[in-house]
């Protein structure tokens with residue numbers, strides 16, 4: 001969401017910024033990031049750190065909403081588009097995995113799963129650094 005917000009702020013042209021914000025999701029998914037097993041909420045919910053990270057995610061999203069909602073809807077749309085592809089993971093967990101069923105596969109889910117080659121707990125450090133850097137950049141753009 002921060003990357004999508006930043007893209008919307010920096011690019012300033014919605015027709016270019018919004019697709020770039022959506023594409024940023026997959027680029028960031030391809031970088032090392034926090035997680036336990038690619039796309040598996042079943043595994044993630046076994047670890048306390050996942051709950052702590054999720055709490056920070058919620059706080060971060062709320063801060064982001066408060067920050068960007070007062071600016072303009074394009075920034076908010078960029079944030080939503082950047083996060084939207086991950087809506088499939090909770091859906092797959094709550095409707096299938098949680099009940100012991102295999103979720104349906106598609107070319108999209110296989111692609112989304114495959115690009116997340118490095119989802120590991122230690123990558124939380126990379127995410128935290130990225131979060132701080134983007135939050136500072138967004139703050140600088142908004143203040144200017």
Ligand SMILES: [Zn+2]
Pocket residue numbers: 025029085086112
């Ligand atoms: Zn994703």
